[in-house]
Amino acid sequence: MDENNFKDVQDGTKAVWAGEKESLAYNATQVPVVLSVAYNYDDVDEWQEVALGNKPGYTYNRMANPTVQALEEKLRILEGAEEAVGFSSGMAAISSTLYTFLRPGDRVVSVKDTYGGTNKIFTEFLPNLDVDVTLCNTGNHKEIEAEVAKGCKVLYLESPTNPTMKVTDIERLARVGKSVGALVIIDNTFATPINQNPLQLGVDIVVHSATKFLSGHADALGGIVCGSEKLMKKVYHFREINGATMDPWSAYLILRGMKTLKLRVRQQEKSAMEIAKYLQKKKLVDAVYYPGLEAHPHHDIAKKQMRGFGGILSFVLKDEMKAIKILLSKLKYANKAGNLGAVETIYGPARTTSHVECTIEERKALGIPEGLVRISVGIEDTEDLIADLEQAFSYLESNYPVSCS
Template sequence: MPDKKTHFETDAIRIQTPTTGEREHSTPLYMTSSFTFESAEHARAMFAKEIEGNVYSRYSNPNTDEFIAKMCRMEGADMGVATSSGMAGVFGCLAGILNQGDHVLASRSLFGSSHQILSQILPRWGISFTYADVGQTDSWEELIKPNTKMLFLETPSNPGLDLIDLEWAGNLAKAHNLIFVVDNCFATPYLQRPIEFGADLVQHSATKFIDGQGRAIGGVIVGSETYMEKIQFFTRHTGPALSPFNAWLFSKSLETLPVRMDRHCDNAETLAGFLGVHKNVNFVKYPFHKDHPQIELAMRQMEGGGGVVCFEIKGGYEKATSFIDNIKILSRSANLGDTRTIVTHPASTTHSKLTEEERELVGITPGLIRIAVGLENSADIVGDVKQALE
């Protein structure tokens, strides 16, 4: 493993599983469900955790270990767990720590499935929640109850790209002894590191920018040892393990994360600039665009604006669906973080399970379009958006 003083790009490439006797340059795949023991005593000591090593790939595997080690170094975390999907990671952060009677204070601007876990699943076990509005942070402290145990948020938010001041949120959590959890999927650790602002846990859907090529599903949770030990226990025994193959893909993908994110940011900023002056657009939101109401905050806590742009098209639902239907080069999909630019209508897809009132509260209007900007030539991306708008 490289020295702690090495840079992000070097860590992404050089943190690697020790080589075998074959002296391979690239980490091999460890496609095995279990591992053998040297003796009965060796097996006993492994299960007693007296010595470290691999027992079963649901617990650990050299490929998942390498992926976790990279993510921990990048985020500045003590330890981590790799999960079968990003939502398994969200659920692990919540169910792995919270108990019956606990309360969660969450940002209202969350991904649709995160909302479903908070509103439909956790209440079955007596865990309640309250939403706090991103634009009314002065009221957050008033929403904290005696049984509030966790502050859960994502920034930038999906799909509205609302930002939350991580330093402020970290101070709020510390003042009230709350477990501070951040979904850092949109920014990635290359652009934003919430632990530096006081986060206890950071969660990612590795399916998105971590993989970056639309190939595999997975997630990862990293954070302080105090909470990660509980989450590790929960995930080991409930089974949302990441496959060795997907872990191998994600670890290799991290080697190119910096160069990919630089291109995502450049292309997204170009597209936002075009949309910001188009006659058929009501507004555009991109963290580093001059019209974003929180651009100063974005530039203070992020290294770049990320790869997602959202905008509201004039004419509402009818014009939004017409725009999507007239796209010729870009992809119509509900995913994001791919090399390919993806166009999504959140109100009818990713956030369709929210009520109309719930969507309005977080700015998901019938005319809102989310574009996950890929790595194609920026002129081609803008050109396709332009012809579909017009």
């Protein structure tokens, strides 16, 4: 389908139709799952032209696959990118992108409270490759700008952050990154392309854990990187040789999930806002982190650059893990699991989800309290989720003498 067909339609329509027409076969209405590892060519010259990328086609699934390509095209259009590259997981997408562009002696500037796996790349893996990493306080834009001004190869952002829900001014920081010639990369998993398009704000590369909101059904791993054709050719080459290729069955499941992306996100953030307001009133809650709340320190920035505030929030319970264990055990309509973005509501403390790889001391240094609980709000009825929380809090309040002073 001609890309011009999507210029004047909304994101919900793009999520359903984009990238699919070219991959259909046998008059089917759905993209097929192409599981063949290799593709036959009777003409050796044609085979070589396809293998060299001089002619469209497929040779081997590590290079390209029709089902994966349909998913890449759908997200490319939703993000307004020139190209997109699929990976076997979100962390494969993030790590491969960083390894594509960084070399020994290079410098990276990022923020402290990125996702735990990303943080480990910054604090453990990149330093072992002689890459200098500076992590700044996420909400301190002046600190980030000062570090970027010293020079860096990559400025890596995540907004909103996982799980503290901090927001960075993407346009402002992209501008300062460009001023020193840095490549600006952002993890857009929490916002999704429904709520935020960082490429339009000056970012060079957008990464997604497609496992999360894009899939939406907690049954497929995947990651996708979007950007200019020039940059994506380099990312693709790294994936082609290093092999973290997306599985076609996972691509199909994510494609199917993306058809309802906008519907899911709108319901999830509607409930997230109501849950955040509810939690603000609870005496056992020390803090609530959701960019949709006017009390959120970065609310104005979020309102400026996002079209909605997303389906993730977090809160901090008094008495930390003792209270968390009681509260979570009483919830009826929630999975307690290390995932997010699914149709089912999911609860989990940072110590078992986003930052399980970190020690208590490391989490504290990153500004993540042990009493923090992340909620990935599902598509259930808002009233039922609030009622479920209420009965769980009632049990906690009556069965455990947590100080409310």
